[in-house]
Amino acid sequence: MIPSPFEYVKVRSVDEALAALTEHGEDAKLLAGGHSLLPIMKLRLAIPTVLIDISGISDLSYVRVDGDGPDAMVAIGAGTRHFELERDDVARTEVPLLPHVAGRVGDPQVRHRGTIGGTTAHSDPASDLPTALLALGGTVVLQGPGGRREVPVTEFWTGFFETAMSPDEMVVELRVPRTGSIGWGYEKFTRRENDWPIVAAAAVDGRVALANMAGSVVRATATEEALARGASIAEAAELADQGTSPGADMHADQEYRRHLARLLTRRALETAAGV
Amino acid sequence: MSILGTRVVRTEDPLFLTRGATYTDDLVDDRLTGALHATFVRSQVAHGRLLSVDTSAALEAPGVVAVVTAADLSDLVPLPPPFPFINQEMTRPWLASDRVRFVGDPIAVVLTEERYQGEDAAELVAVDIDPLPAVVSTADAARDEVLLFPEAGTNVMASFGEPAPADFFDGCEVVVTQALVNQRVAPVPLESRAAAASWGADGRVTVWCTNQGAQQARGQLGDWLKMDPDLIHLITPDVGGGFGAKIGADPEYAFVAWLAKHVGRPVRWAESRSENLVGMLHGRGQDQVVTIGGRRDGTVEAYSLVFDQDCGAYPRIGAVLPTLTMLMAPGVYGFPKVHSQGRALATTTTSIGAYRGAGRPEATAAVERAIDLFAAEIGMDPADVRRKNLLPAFHEPHTTPMGATYDNGDYTVALDKALDAAGYADLRAEQARRREAGDARQLGIGLSVYVEITGADNGAGTKEAAELEVHPDGTATVLTGTSPHGQGHATAWAMIASDQLGIPVEKITVVHGDTDRVPEGGGTMGSRSLQQGGAAVHQAAGELIELARRRAAEKLEANPEDLVVDLGMAGLAVRGTPGVGVTFAELAADDRLLVNTVFNANAPTFPFGAHVAVVELDVESGKAQVVRMVTVDDAGTIVNPLLAEGQRHGGIAQGVAQALLEEVLYDEDGNPTTSTLADYPFISATELPSFELVEMSTPTPMNPLGAKGIGEAGTIGSTPAVQNAVIDAAAHLGVRHVDMPATPMRVWRAIRQAGHNASQEGN
Amino acid sequence: MQVSITVNGEQRTDEVEPRLLLAHYLREVRGLKATNIGCDSTSCGACTVIVDGLSVKSCTVLAVQSDGAQVTTLEGLAGPDGELHPMQAAFRAEHGLQCGFCTPGMVMAAIGVLADNPDPTDREVREGLEGNLCRCTGYHNIVRAVRTAAQAGPAAGQVPQAQEVEA
Structure with missing residues (x-):
């Protein structure tokens, strides 16, 4: 099965992406890893007329500690792919729940493509990483025509495939508190290992x-x-x-x-x- | 030393591993140049009156050459039921004209220049259906309140057998009855259905399709299209799995040929997985009631299996499966009294066909569950109850109360070998320890002992053809009517010829699946191939040697009796002087060295075995994980252990899949809820352990190879073993039965219900 | 749209529809039919290829997303003299394939498994192949094949044409 026809726009920066979103309006969808969007487009459950490919924005892929002391946060670029987060040394040290959960998403091929920003924006109630982010606390950093804003994770996912994000905004970063050596647990119940x-x-x-x-x-x-x-x-x-x-x-x-x-x-x- | 019985790696593999196999959708062929792509428009409603089909918008879409509906089919008559004993009013339209009977029923076909245009245009075909109530279960169907075929007056396609006499269980100290569901599953060969057709100027049509028997499919196409089969050249290229669902042509294959004639251009069709999961035959689908009675010492005196077979909307092989289930009802047991009765029913769902085992797994699942229920009732170890009731070893044919004549068997040894290999006593001790400790992860041990019928007469007899030719360059060609789609016949048949002729395996080419080259054949199904097709190759090699001996005697001016096969030189040597004589290749240079033969087994064979499944059950969540599978699968003489083990592995996995995971589901309106592989829980590597195979070989006298079938045995044995293991893991909590698939929710609920029952009894 | 994609070392520029899936690009545009499509839902893995060093399901990637990428398919594994890649050789030796339909994707995914973990246990192989379905083998001999291939050393986790799989 194949998607309905659409126009494809490849962008190289967040500004270009936001300009494209503004230009094409609500018929446009951002394409990151595409592993949530393309499957439903193939089944024609989603029929966007414009896809804005943000996977070429190279400066959205990072994991770093912002600040120091107890208030320091771990910042994860929205374009960070699941396998990158899974193997990231900073993440493993500072917030080990996240790389563990990243390694439980889908299967290796899915983890090679999927991004934390994509799964955050998609707002599937059965998603692994949003569950972990919600437990960790912290914020989703959005960027839109009016600039950047931070939404607490507790206010971000508002419903089934719905978020606090406006159609002209995009997720650019996730910020979570450092947990370091604090204990954590993740229990995922599936019938098959790689199921939702x-x-x-x-x-x-x-x-x-x-x-x-x-x-x-x-x-x-x-x-x-x-x-x-x-x-x-x-x-x-x-x-x-x-x-x-x-x-x-x-x-x-x-x-x-x-x-x-x-x-x-x-x-x-x-x-x-x-x- | 004979090459037979050795682990020869497959000759097919280098190509499969470097360029990939060539499946129907991969074909690049001059005859398909300019082919149109067919896209079916299928009903999204399970049952209803088809009021209108508007193709006008689709006809305007880019690339659309034609949109075909029932109105265009004046030269085609509906397809008759495949068996004479089925209600003959239950015919199948090529495209729905006045009624749709399942989600997936074809309504129209769009023909486009490009593949991608087909899906776009198909969406534009407007279909108006007035819904009728769906008939989703056999219980609904049996009420005959809503009829799929009003002209038939009933939803019963066929009935088999009589009710049990009223006194059938009289005198039994213990009688246990249980309703069992042998659920509907999807075969899901990784290659979905595909076909292509091209007409020649000579009035012949070439049809390529993915199928388990080219010759049978050609005959069906001839019947359906009212054509002389000689005008049909049917080719099955590499086939990406079948598992029974590719037995017999699907109407779509014939329709692709009709479409190609209709538009005067070649046509190709390849379905998506979503289309496949509603359009391709499903398997199993029986609602059973078992009753077992006997003495408290473990002796079973009477056994009854009564069941309804869900056949889906249109009769296919599903309608004949009850006869196989009934035939094999008592399995490996020497029960003095056995009764079975079955019905085939129409429902507004995808048609049921054969699926790995086809009718026999349902019989084994029922009797193996019944034995465990009986054992639980009388408080005996299920292994002991089995031993007490197994037929004693027999070396002469044994006829059961249901009329099956088993060739030979030693079921007690099979069971003991499996129990020994599994370490049964140790497993029971570990189970007791965990029960005592109240662990969250409990151990379950499940047994099954099985016998099945393989190589049965499938309507084409019990025979198979083979042609064998040695060429002047020292190579040889085998033509076979079997139809491998993963089984490795190219390797195994070459081994059989090589064993007698001395020609190396890599110099022997096996040809199959092309009706112009191999006009007669029975295909690959029902675990028949080696015992009939392989035996035919064996027979052909023997006949070729005799032909060569006569010709060599003339050439060498020797007495034929003095000429013996010299494997080292791949020819005939004068007795006592190895290496002196004439090679088969030299004889072939004089005149074609070729034989044609037909081997007729005249009877089926009855492979048997015993499986031990070990599961760990999380009793808090209800989730079971198979941790060990120990299996004895006696298929007589093994030609290539590598291939035979591969058949066992795949079979075992499919049985585990049915026991724990897989089920095709419909909602109450008849909408399928498992129509993608994201929803249908196809078993993956993480749900399975590596398997522990135990060897046992009891050659059959029914063919010169001594071989019985092995394709389906693994599935037949593993399914009830795993189901029994899950139940066994929760037996101490009071659980007696859980239907398949034993999903976590189902197991959790059974445990909770057992707890409620126990606390109520305590009050 | 124009895309320029290097497949098995050969770069080409083609005009494609934006919605063309990479799997269809490989099969129909490049004529490389080994890569199979077994589902619509990113479930079966039959279409797995290596893109820029990582195993991906080519049915869930657009050809236009792969502009400039290096792609390796099953056809790109064997040496110029026909010498089998260690993973291909292991699949043959261990009878890790039957009907062959899942095989191209399974072999590519298996190379990815060894790229991540050069000497996996049975369980790690099974988890690494969780995104690839096989109906014929029960996975038993596939797991053995990957373990066998691992014994051949680092080459078993790499693809030719200097597009090393990232560890």
């Missing part, structure tokens, strides 16, 4: 995020509050599905998804705690 998660749970530093338990990735706030009150991991994990609204599909109905959210949260928290 039926449910996933990321835990780090008292925060827990869940994949596929609502229209977007969500935080398990009841669990986090219980932990803050001093509840045990087992007690807190029992609250993980509170406030979520999971869907039903052939792999899991709502009841089972809720069970998995509680189970995976417990396991992720235990791993994070070194239990």
